[in-house]
Each structure stands twice: as structure tokens, then as C-alpha cells.
Amino acid sequence: MTILWKVLNNYLEKELFGLFLKWAEWRSAAVVVMGIIQRAVLHSRPGKNSEPVAENFCVEEASLADGITDGQVKVRTLYLSVDPYMRCRMNEDTGADYLLPWKLGEAADGGGIGVVEESKYGSFTAGDTVCSFNWPWQTRAIVEGKILQKLHPELVGGHLSYFLGAVGMPGLTALFGVKEKGHVTLGAGQTMVVSGAAGACGSLAGQIGRLEGCSRVVGISGSDEKCSILVSELGFDAAVNYKGGNLAQKLHECCPAGVDVYFDNVGGDVSDIVISQMNQNSHVILCGQISQYNKDVPYPPPLPSRTEAALRDKNITRDRFLVLWYADKHEAGILQLSQWVREGKLKVRETVTKGLENIGAAFQSMMKGGNIGKQIVLVSEE
Ligand SMILES: NC(=O)C1=CN([C@@H]2O[C@H](COP(=O)(O)OP(=O)(O)OC[C@H]3O[C@@H](n4cnc5c(N)ncnc54)[C@H](OP(=O)(O)O)[C@@H]3O)[C@@H](O)[C@H]2O)C=CC1
């Protein structure tokens, strides 16, 4: 009886497994034919005073329209970017006139790269590689052609995700921040400090500061591993882990002649300490204030009166700065950055998370320091 039962059981298991395989095969064919896609939607808002979590997003299936109309392009997503400014887009009111809030239950969007599958717009043809600042968080999408820009993969030796990092918005931010707001002068012997130094913008800003002429570049980041990479791989002279305690003392040891240029990605306590060690007539590049993004404060956030006084008394410049303001220089900037990357003068680090279903986790991780270099989400293989 037992043997008979086992034989029957084995037979049923095999049959069922076969049926399952057939179903999986049929389903993936149907997914393509019927235009079934996955999309990551904003499921809940974290609230202005809380940390975002992966569960604020959920991934669901949807179907794409059958065909495209004039002006539209059908794309397959390769890479998506998660960026700190997206924390503001999770709020009902972003607090920034250039940022629209994401809508609950709708696919989020942001920087993305993909391949054209079908086009009824301009000169795009199937096979082109394209990017957009407003790429829907979907495996495939039908978008207006006017939101897309054509990419030139040869600029980055085929490493397409660099267009979301070193040769994209973060790279341009680092480049224009240093060039437009840093007052870096070759031969002046300036010391530059970068906070958020192991991140997308910070890791490039320090290297660009050096290329532009700073004689000493010091990074601040949130782990010993990051600090070690900054010095051994990215050419920083020194790095301090701000979570290791005694930042003021350690920073002073790294910057014995004081700080001339401060590329500020984080704000808060870290920046108060750096600003207290800045020299007369020095410069803050006000790139971002990520330490304050989970608080209900305006941008840029208010400073403690001691820091305000230090800025005033030492005549330190600290203007607002947005990479979007330099659109007329973007093309030249991309050429400069890509040339430095190809020449090996700009070292690039990335943290790649696989799968659209993990995009919420990737965003949460980046906001808490889980990334080294640019945080990328790989949605489908090239
Ligand atoms: N002005 C502009 O036009 C632009 C500004 N930005 C700004 O630049 C900054 C960096 O962005 P990006 O390079 O994309 O992101 P990153 O790749 O640097 O990732 C964010 C990093 O912030 C750090 N961080 C998080 N919380 C804190 C905290 N409380 N204190 C200190 N550090 C913290 C983490 O590193 P760690 O482990 O070191 O804590 C984390 O890895 C952001 O403020 C962003 O808003 C970005 C693009 C354009």
C-alpha cells in the first residue's frame, strides 16, 4: 500500500511540475503579447517627519495599450535611479516648486534609461538607447517622445548606468557645484571637505575638486569601509567616519590649515562642525541637506545661530545651487565628465540592486547610507 502510494505520489508530482512549467512558459509569452508589465507605485506616504520604508512602494501588474499613437515611444526599462530628492516627492506637498508630488496608487517616476522598442516620435528608432528625468517606474512603458533624450553609449564605453550617475545628473551636480560655487583656484593650496563623500555626488565632487586644483581633499562619510575606499580608490587625502565620534577633533587633524571649500551634501550637525572650521572668505557649495529630508522643515533648512554667525563673521559664501539651473552647460558637462571617466581620471563606484520589485528597498537603503557611489536599480538586462 505504502509503495503504491509513493509511486502515485511521484507520478502526480512530476505531472504537476510539468503542468507548472507549461503554465510559466505560457504566462511569460502572454506577458509580452498582451503587454503585461510590472510597475512600482507609491502605496503610502511616510509623513513629513518619518523615515521612508520599502513598504511605501508596492509592485503590481498592469497592461500596456496595444499600440502607440503619433508622438509616442514604447520603451523597455534597463536602469532606474533612486535619488534623495525623491523623499520630497513622497510628500503631498514637496516644498520645492520644481518637484511634483508622486500620486498615491500611480507609478512613481524619476531618472531612467531604456531601449526603444517602437517609435512614432522624431528620429527615435527601435534599438536606440534613451533616457529621461521622468521615466515611469515600470518594466515597459509608452511615453511621450519629447521627454526622452538619445544617449551615446560610446561616451561611457557601453556602461549605460553611468548616464544616471557619473555622466548624468549627479556628475553634473558635482561638476557645476565645484566650478560655479567652489571658487577653486589652481595653485592656491586650498583644502576641500566633502560630506556624503562616498555617495553619488560626493565621490565625484572630491575627485573633481582635486582635478580643478585643490591641494587637499578630505571626505566625511558614514562607515570605515567607505572612508577606506575614499582614500585607497578615489584619491581623497583623508576621510573621517562621522558616526565614529569626535568628528570635530578628527576633522581638525585632517585639515590643519582649516577648510577653504566645503561641498555640503548633508547639512545638520556634520555641516555645523565643518563650517566652524572654515577659513575667512571661504566657500560652501550648498548641494543638499539630506540629514534634514525626513523632517518637516523648509529647504534649505534653518541653521543654528552659531553657524549663521560663523558664516557672517568669516564672510563665507553659501548660495543655493541646483544643477537644473545650468541646463545650457549640460552637454559640455557630459562631454567633460565622460572624457575624465574614459581617461581614468574620474573613478566611478555604483551600488546596483536587481529587480523593479526591490526599488523601494533600494531607495530606503540609499537614504540610510547603504550605497557606495551611485545607487542604481537594474530592471532588465541590456
Ligand atoms: N543641488 C542639486 O542640484 C542636487 C543636489 N543633490 C543633493 O546631493 C546630496 C547627495 O545626493 P546623492 O549623491 O544622489 O546621494 P548619495 O549617493 O550621497 O546617497 C545619500 C547618502 O547620504 C548619506 N546620509 C544619509 N543620511 C545622512 C545623515 N543623517 N547625515 C549624513 N549623511 C547622511 C548616506 O551616506 P553615509 O553613509 O555617509 O551616511 C547616503 O549614502 C543630497 O543631499 C541631494 O539632495 C543631488 C542632486 C542634485
Ligand SMILES: CCCCCC(=O)/C=C/[C@H]1[C@H](O)CC(=O)[C@@H]1CCCCCCC(=O)O
Ligand atoms: C527639496 C529638496 C531639494 C533637494 C536638492 C536636490 O536633491 C535636488 C535635486 C534636483 C537637481 O537639481 C536635479 C534633479 O534632477 C533633481 C530634481 C529633479 C527634478 C525632476 C522633476 C520631476 C518633476 O516633474 O517633479
